[in-house]
Amino acid sequence: MDLERLTAADVCPICGGMGWVLDSADGRKLAHPCICRASEAARARLSAAGIPERYRDCTLDNFSDNNASLTRAKTLAREFVDAYPAVDAGLLLVGPSGRGKTHLACAILSEIVTTKGASGLYVDFSDLLMKITTSFRPDADFSKESVLTPYAEAELLVVDELGAAKPHAWVLDVLYSLLNTRYNRKRVTIATSNFEDEVAPGSGEREKLEDRIGYRLRSRLYEMCLLVSLKGSDFRKDVLGTKIRSRF
Ligand SMILES: [Zn+2]
Numbered sequence: 001m002d003l004e005r006l007t008a009a010d011v012c013p014i015c016g017g018m019g020w021v022l023d024s025a026d027g028r029k030l031a032h033p034c035i036c037r038a039s040e041a042a043r044a045r046l047s048a049a050g051i052p053e054r055y056r057d058c059t060l061d062n063f064s065d066n067n068a069s070l071t072r073a074k075t076l077a078r079e080f081v082d083a084y085p086a087v088d089a090g091l092l093l094v095g096p097s098g099r100g101k102t103h104l105a106c107a108i109l110s111e112i113v114t115t116k117g118a119s120g121l122y123v124d125f126s127d128l129l130m131k132i133t134t135s136f137r138p139d140a141d142f143s144k145e146s147v148l149t150p151y152a153e154a155e156l157l158v159v160d161e162l163g164a165a166k167p168h169a170w171v172l173d174v175l176y177s178l179l180n181t182r183y184n185r186k187r188v189t190i191a192t193s194n195f196e197d198e199v200a201p202g203s204g205e206r207e208k209l210e211d212r213i214g215y216r217l218r219s220r221l222y223e224m225c226l227l228v229s230l231k232g233s234d235f236r237k238d239v240l241g242t243k244i245r246s247r248f
Helices: 002-008 035-047 068-083 101-115 123-133 144-153 169-184 210-211 215-224 233-248
Strands: 022-026 027-033 090-095 119-125 154-159 190-193 223-228
Touching: 002 027, 027 169, 035 101, 035 169, 068 090, 068 101, 068 223, 090 101, 090 215, 101 119, 101 190, 119 123, 119 144, 123 144, 123 154, 123 169, 169 190, 169 215, 190 215, 210 215, 215 223
Parallel strands: 090 190, 090 223, 119 154, 154 190
Antiparallel strands: 022 027
16 A cells, blocks of 8 residues: 555655655765755745636646737736736726637736746635625624735736626725735736626626626726737628727
8 A cells, every 4th residue: 555655656756755855975975955856846836826617737738829819818818917017007808708718817827836836726706805805894703804914915917807796885995905015916807707987788788897896997908908809700790800909
């Protein structure tokens, strides 16, 4: 039984799991940190980022871009990852459901956390609202600061499905102040949403982003993020749209 465990265990072949490599020079012992420490730290950061199980294997490479707008989104995502942390703004990925917004956001998050040594955090918008609401209850187990601090502090934050739930005005105020804190500290935020500034024909949505999250929060997000539209499979319309956007 023990043998089986040993062979299955993921032990570093260089240091045998010690994390240190011992050397000797002129009869003196020298200890160097093993290279596996960096990859272990990267794995720990990735698991702390809280990416949902079904999106953990999402990468930019396995993002399927079968139309011009998705190819453009993938290119922007690649440029964003390569430039990070030297980026001016976060990203606001919008478009109808099923276009891969969450895939793209999680792929960016996991690559940056793994390769750039940044701390990152994923949160579903509805979960975040619930956390805010419960943390403000008088009988809450945790203080509101302890609940919100990780989201304010994370170097990179992904807020998924923005507008999926419709928050109370006071919850919106808390959210606004959270994003504002991030903005002032130059922390980067990526958000995804099915809601756009105009209701897209055939999208099935009746409300605009502003109707869901209010004018103030919507404006702050537009200041903090570069808008990236992930559209449907209407190739001609998308190509035309891309040209129009890039020319002016
Ligand atoms: Zn090692």
